[in-house]
Amino acid sequence: MKCVLSCIPEPTVVMAARALCVLGLVLALVSSSSAEYVGLSANQCAVPAKDRVDCGYPEVTPQQCNNRGCCFDSSIVGVPWCFKPLQEQGECSF
Helix, strand or coil, X not given: CCCCCCCCCCHHHHHHHHHHHHHHHXXXXXXXXXXXCCCCCCCCCCCCHHHCCECCCCCCXXXXXXXXXXXXXXXXXXXXXXXXXXXXXXXXXX
């Protein structure tokens, strides 16, 4: 019996390949953007885009930014992604 391979892949193979591509794309998008505040509170990193003071350098990673004590948020284009946090307000005592 002679076995002949078809040039057209089976539908299940095509669907599996597409599912892997979509999964890879989703994982890449989730890991490359968003905000990271390691060691900082979300309130400290709630700095309006126009008030962000650059704390990094070109191509700084979220981890490198956080190691500097800064906030990282790549969700807004055209403003610093690595920026100085707000200072926490302590209680006033007289």
